[in-house]
Amino acid sequence: AQTVTQSQPEMSVQEAETVTLSCTYDTSESDYYLFWYKQPPSRQMILVIRQEAYKQQNATENRFSVNFQKAAKSFSLKISDSQLGDAAMYFCAYGGGNEKLTFGTGTRLTIIP
Amino acid sequence: DTEVTQTPKHLVMGMTNKKSLKCEQHMGHRAMYWYKQKAKKPPELMFVYSYEKLSINESVPSRFSPECPNSSLLNLHLHALQPEDSALYLCASTQLAGGRRETQYFGPGTRLLVL
Numbered sequence: 311a312q313t314v315t316q317s318q319p320e321m322s323v324q325e326a327e328t329v330t331l332s333c334t335y336d337t338s339e340s341d342y343y344l345f346w347y348k349q350p351p352s353r354q355m356i357l358v359i360r361q362e363a364y365k366q367q368n369a370t371e372n373r374f375s376v377n378f379q380k381a382a383k384s385f386s387l388k389i390s391d392s393q394l395g396d397a398a399m400y401f402c403a404y405g406g407g408n409e410k411l412t413f414g415t416g417t418r419l420t421i422i423p
Numbered sequence: 424d425t426e427v428t429q430t431p432k433h434l435v436m437g438m439t440n441k442k443s444l445k446c447e448q449h450m451g452h453r454a455m456y457w458y459k460q461k462a463k464k465p466p467e468l469m470f471v472y473s474y475e476k477l478s479i480n481e482s483v484p485s486r487f488s489p490e491c492p493n494s495s496l497l498n499l500h501l502h503a504l505q506p507e508d509s510a511l512y513l514c515a516s517t518q519l520a521g522g523r524r525e526t527q528y529f530g531p532g533t534r535l536l537v538l
């Protein structure tokens with residue numbers, strides 16, 4: 311079974327600074343996707359970014375980018391130029407050979423004005 | 424358009440009540456999901472419907488009864504719930520059923536309180 315580990319329950323960052331959220335996973339599959347979802351206090355889960363395991367190039371979406379290290383099974387999220395609206399719970403998730411997503415336990419990100 | 428809608432936003436019910444949660448998407452997605460989420464925890468999968476057929480039931484108590492009347496609509500019927508069932512209930516959908524590695528798009532959730 312796949313597992314996803316987020317070792318940072320809480321993080322904080324000064325507005326306009328850069329922060330990196332960590333995620334590691336364990337799997338025996340070779341073909342899978344990885345996701346970062348954001349859940350603000352409004353509670354809707356919003357897709358931030360996704361990475362296909364077969365792609366070596368790290369995914370980027372505006373201020374959000376990932377550092378995908380397949381051999382190390384690591385998938386960290388970097389947020390540049392942090393904004394107040396980035397404050398949320400961030401979940402790392404694994405999507406493999408079935409219909410299920412495996413979520414990590416989440417990292418609560420606070421933005422300090 | 425990646426919108427999944429859920430109604431109601433909030434629901435308070437007694438342990439003897441019967442209520443239903445509704446989820447709708449018009450993206451042509453063929454797989455739909457129900458999740459339960461407790462505070463400060465990740466979502467827990469409850470049910471998956473693929474092509475309007477129940478494909479996954481994660482050993483959910485029978486007081487939760489899912490229904491997929493058509494490819495756009497997913498219901499969760501609630502009966503004789505317990506206070507520990509109070510949670511945020513999230514619906515999600517993916518484009519393809521059998522959904523290998525598909526992106527799931529989530530609705531805003533229904534906050535349920537069982538008294």
